[in-house]
Amino acid sequence: MKKAMIFGAGVSGKGSEKTLKKMGYKVFLIDDKTGISSEDGLKILETDSINIFIKSPGVPYTELVKKALELGIEVIDDIELGYRYKMINNIKGKIIAITGTNGKTTVTSKIQEMLGKAGYKAKVCGNIGYSFSETVMENPTLDYYVLEASSYQLENIKEFKADICLVINLTPDHLSRYRDLDHYYDTKFNIGNKQKEREYFLVNTSCAESLKRVKKISGNIIFLGSTETDRKELVFAKEGKIYFKDESVLDIELASLKGKHNLENMLFIVCVGKILDIPTEVIREFLYSTKTLEHRMENFFSYGKVEFINDSKGTNIDSTKFAVEAFEKPILICGGYDKRLDLTPLEKLIKDRVKEVYLIGDIADSLEAGLLKMGYPKDKIFNLKTLDRVLEQIKLKINQNEREIVLFSPATSSFDQFKNFEERGKIFKELVISYFN
Template sequence: MDVKGKRVLIVGLARSGTAACEELVKLGAKVTVTDIKKEDELKDAIKKLEGKDVKFVLGNHPLSLLEDVDLIVTSPGVPMDIELLEKAREKRVPIISELELGFWFNKAPIIAVTGTNGKTTTTTLIGEILKNDGKNISVAGNIGIPFIQEADRIGVKDYIVLEVSSFQLENIINFKPKIAVILNITEDHINYHKTFENYIKAKSRIFENQTEEDYLILNYDDPIVFSLSKFARSKIVYFSRKTELNQGVFVKNGVIVIKEHDKILPILKAKEVGIKGLHNLENALASVAACWAAGTNLNAMAETLKDFKGVEHRLEYVDTVDGVKFINDSKGTNPDAAIKALEAIDDPIILIAGGYDKNADFKPFVRAFFGRVKKVILIGQTADKIERTAKEEGFYQVEKASSMQEAVIKAKNSAIAGDTVLLSPACASWDMFKNFEERGKVFKEAVYSLKEKMVASNKNMKIP
């Protein structure tokens, strides 16, 4: 679509909304931005757009915005059932996500990764493997850099690796990755999608425009993901941690291998993978499958898998204080992700959890405490809900804290040398923080502050 002179309404001035606004203005569109938040809550975004020909309507979404509008671009997380968008659909105004907008201007082949958990790790890992193979790549999408920001920069011979969310996929029209990856699907964002079925549909849109020339990487071990294969027209490559496949990427005798026709290509031993945990082994297998479809050198895969140590806020080692390890897993924004974090740690755990309520079922999360978690410190909107669920399930070692700083202190006081304090909230961050990154940063700062105070206290102790 040629957007020059078109009247475009951007709904939601988040990171992707701001990037979409900048690009559309540059291309000559007449842009209006609306956000339910007020001006004082959006200072940083507004400052970024200073001097650009943009109209702001903040604090509400008046229906008058729909007069003479050609296109609506939504930011991730904007509910699709708000009156403004309902009326827009009635008027047949096209509604797209920033992901779709980026695709309109993109020239490079796309590798797109979605799933409930592991998206950021897998997207980053695929990018690192391709980079180590000498390819010019860009990593963008839900991972931090909006797609539209990179779309007109990256060349036709390059690769763009995207992390894509269900929010972004819900409003696509033509978006089509050359290689699509679906890691896993478990209940998440039910407050937004209303039903689990709607969430699955949104995730599966990643491959709806693919043809026989494209690739779809699917988790053979995940029943929901596996079931999506019957809807695909693209070439399917399975990966499996549990089964030796006839074709695909799997573990054979402790070695990650690719099997194509009758040929088995060994990559490296599973225990040599730099990122630990069974969930990360699955992420590694998915990355190998995607990079194999992209024609990547096997040595580049093996070397990167050995060297890659993970991403910030995902099972990130912070520090050790008096023999107690502190691990930041702020990216664990749903119960399934937090359960995987618990399973990846061998030490007794003091868990910090809780946050924004996405209408998740916390029973499986609480059941994973037994035999692993000594105590849980709860924060945020869901603290009472998780505490109630814990007591119903027979887990009584629960305390609440009013801030992250207080939670870190309480966790340290409950731990002994050899324990691990794990922040893995099982919830989104929006009740107390801007995003999971800020939550993880505050956790790390609280740990560093605690250590400084303890070091200073030990120095001041008088030796008799």
């Protein structure tokens, strides 16, 4: 019997386990909290003949992973496993693979919804919370698998190939994982490594880092962007409308997804729709009526004239920049896990655009020091470390008869205090309601 080792018992690890068992493997699931320990895993590697090693994306390159590589065991991830299962079983559904620093969850979700409106069977999977391999195994008759892929999930793909690839944008992130920004950006571009000319790769001409990597693309390049350039964008924005070639697809003002970042997202959604020959009226009606996602610029509560915005998905500086710029002098709550990024752009944003700032998490002290050095007033900085203490302080200070925006957009990951951004956003919303209801 073939044997497999999986490192990490999260969503992708458990999905890989189901898929491998279906493929006839004996599976060793390694997880220091809920499964076989790493220490025992090392012994198994030494004594058992392991055919394949699946590394969950959130798992670092520990001694166990290095040992597998040293022994010449192939190390892949759930995305690669799902692709191999799909090929072995001649599953016909097409793959739309989405990556980028910001917007990928919105684009993934909305493409799947649009496909449903157009009459196709489609499911989201990958980084959005569903194992790709398990989704393929359990849904072999889908028309489309709409796959969100993080950089972590693209580190160990080998044969994986998508029918349509999207790199929405590339901005600084995850330097605690990668050697430098080029390493991070190049990992994102792994998404299209095996494409042929008949497959599509969508490139955002408004993203300088994407344009630098055009030569890496082996698929059929489709350019799109927020303006027309000499790249001859297939989809672009002009005079308040989104165009496909010469055809006006929709009025941006009438779209339900608001803001500069959502314009970028809509360009990709429109482009995928047109590539798949979805009628313009279906695309237009969908983008006029679709709802925003939870934890993404979510206006969820009013306290008199005070509006609370949950943007817990703001996990990097660029994402928070988009959020802050959508309002006039908001009160900002930010901070969290230290990704070892340069915080100067965030500090400058706060100085120029934020009325008061409430700091939480690992980077709170660094941010406070940087803001003071930059000349941001000390009496506008509240370094309180936790959301509970922040909302307690805001309740004491806020006047419900004055119009204010309280924006929770952390600008970094949640791992220092929360399991993920969803848990962080959920707790924020619960605390707001408990203090202000």
